[in-house]
Amino acid sequence: MLLKQPLEFYSESLAGVDRGELQGKLIVIEGPDSVGRSTQVARLRTWLEHQGHAVLDTGLARGALAGKGISQAKEGNTLGPITMTLFYATDFADRLENEIVPALRAGFVVLTDRYIFSLMARAIARGEDRAWIERVASFALVPHAIYYLRAEVRDLVSRVVLGRGAFDHWESGMDMRFGADMHDSFVKYQSRVIHALDRMAKRYNFVVIDATKTPDQIFRELQRSIGKLF
Amino acid sequence: MFIRLPHMPLLVPNRHRGKLIVVEGIDGSGKSTQLSLLSQWLRAQCIAVAFSEWNSSPLVRETTKRGKKKNMFTPVTFSLIHATDFADRLERYIVPLVKAGAVVCADRYAYTAFARDVVRGVSRRWVRNLYRFALRPNLAFYFRVPLEVAIGRILGGRNAIKFYEAGMDMGLSRNVEESFRIFQGRILDEYEAMIQEIGFHVIDATGSIEEQQQQMRDIVMRELGESLRDGILRASRGDLDAAQAAPRIL
Numbered sequence: 001m002l003l004k005q006p007l008e009f010y011s012e013s014l015a016g017v018d019r020g021e022l023q024g025k026l027i028v029i030e031g032p033d034s035v036g037r038s039t040q041v042a043r044l045r046t047w048l049e050h051q052g053h054a055v056l057d058t059g060l061a062r063g064a065l066a067g068k069g070i071s072q073a074k075e076g077n078t079l080g081p082i083t084m085t086l087f088y089a090t091d092f093a094d095r096l097e098n099e100i101v102p103a104l105r106a107g108f109v110v111l112t113d114r115y116i117f118s119l120m121a122r123a124i125a126r127g128e129d130r131a132w133i134e135r136v137a138s139f140a141l142v143p144h145a146i147y148y149l150r151a152e153v154r155d156l157v158s159r160v161v162l163g164r165g166a167f168d169h170w171e172s173g174m175d176m177r178f179g180a181d182m183h184d185s186f187v188k189y190q191s192r193v194i195h196a197l198d199r200m201a202k203r204y205n206f207v208v209i210d211a212t213k214t215p216d217q218i219f220r221e222l223q224r225s226i227g228k229l230f
Numbered sequence: 231m232f233i234r235l236p237h238m239p240l241l242v243p244n245r246h247r248g249k250l251i252v253v254e255g256i257d258g259s260g261k262s263t264q265l266s267l268l269s270q271w272l273r274a275q276c277i278a279v280a281f282s283e284w285n286s287s288p289l290v291r292e293t294t295k296r297g298k299k300k301n302m303f304t305p306v307t308f309s310l311i312h313a314t315d316f317a318d319r320l321e322r323y324i325v326p327l328v329k330a331g332a333v334v335c336a337d338r339y340a341y342t343a344f345a346r347d348v349v350r351g352v353s354r355r356w357v358r359n360l361y362r363f364a365l366r367p368n369l370a371f372y373f374r375v376p377l378e379v380a381i382g383r384i385l386g387g388r389n390a391i392k393f394y395e396a397g398m399d400m401g402l403s404r405n406v407e408e409s410f411r412i413f414q415g416r417i418l419d420e421y422e423a424m425i426q427e428i429g430f431h432v433i434d435a436t437g438s439i440e441e442q443q444q445q446m447r448d449i450v451m452r453e454l455g456e457s458l459r460d461g462i463l464r465a466s467r468g469d470l471d472a473a474q475a476a477p478r479i480l
Contacts, residue, residue, distance in 0.1 A: 015305055015351045065302050066311070069293035078289065080321030082363050083314055087290070090310040097304045128363075135359040139306055 011138035024104035028115040031149030033171040034159045056103040059113035066091035081126040116140045125192035148206040241366035247461045248328035252339035255373030258380030259435045269335045278463040280327045284338030287318040305351035331463030345420035372430035
């Protein structure tokens with residue numbers, strides 16, 4: 001489902017934000033690790049710019065305040081699950097208030113590679129309380145559209161193996177040791193992430209896209225849908 | 231689209247052997263002095279005591295410093311980074327030690343955020359939910375002090391009030407001292423309003439240091455006496471000497 005103006009907050013309003021001023025569009029691409037989100041974001045950006053829209057693209061842990069701290073924390077071996085969730089939430093809030101909202105005020109199309117949903121899904125996959133993290137993240141703006149690139153965990157495994165060729169510590173949820181090795185832990189952890197995202201799909205009005213289609217097919221599907229927002 | 235969320239219980243009950251004692255109050259209320267005296271008293275009884283201070287996680291330090299130096303914080307990010315700091319200390323330090331049977335003494339706890347972050351502009355409900363993962367203290371002391379007394383102590387003791395400490399980010403006044411006064415006054419009001427909700431043990435912080443300490447010890451004995459005799463991790467004299475040498479503040 002696509003949302004028309006005006007933008008709203010899920011539950012908590014951010015101080016100093018007049019929603020009426022937010023003239024831009026907020027578009028979210030969600031999905032688990034290695035599902036092909038960044039490829040689509042890059043193509044969409046080019047396409048939107050060709051159409052004459054100014055585009056801001058942003059994504060998890062890229063903020064000026066906490067981005068660096070998160071990467072440093074992930075290099076150590078002491079980052080607990082709640083601490084990690086809140087560190088990411090800090091980064092998200094920083095980007096929302098200091099990048100996304102100003103860009104929307106200026107009439108940009110904000111294209112975000114993941115939003116609160118991955119943050120919540122990762123927390124839930126690590127056993128944290130669903131209602132707790134939903135409420136923590138409830139200061140987020142309701143996007144105009146949320147595209148959920150959905151794949152089964154076996155598709156993700158083949159993408160990882162054929163792509164990067166190795167499993168990543170955090171993408172495998174190795175901080176929680178879900179399995180005996182990186183592969184087993186990846187399968188278990190990513191299944192839990194997918195399950196958590198699936199459960200959000202209806203509540204948050206995701207547009208679900210089958211990520212096993214070719215990148216071109218997915219791109220055309222996204223183009224058709226995003227075209228209706230303008 | 232408004233997402234409806236159910237009412238949530240506050241903090242996680244402590245079902246472990248160890249205990250958690252926290253002190254709260256505005257700057258200049260004397261709570262740190264009192265907690266330090268209390269922990270010495272507990273240690274003298276060979277009780278394993280650990281200490282945790284607000285805003286002291288090494289994992290988060292650089293980020294907090296960056297944010298403060300460049301004035302990057304908003305009420306929400308200020309609140310979230312302090313919660314991150316708290317979570318790190320809780321996950322890595324406080325909970326494992328309480329599980330092990332220690333008495334953990336915390337100088338400021340989630341209630342500091344309940345007071346301070348609300349004054350900065352986040353909602354009471356949101357910040358209470360934010361800290362829901364926290365272990366509920368066995369004892370929470372609130373050092374009640376009139377604003378003027380606290381301000382007198384602060385201005386007498388230290389020479390510079392820091393930007394965020396004075397709430398200068400809120401634009402209350404251009405004068406640091408005036409801003410500090412307004413900001414701390416509002417924090418005081420928040421503390422006063424949550425006494426019942428939290429079940430604070432209120433200590434009159436205008437009394438002498440000795441009187442206050444005696445009250446604290448009486449309350450600890452009355453509320454925890456039984457479990458301090460049995461369940462708690464105790465050191466032999468030799469352990470205690472060895473432990474004195476090790477760093478114990480986080």
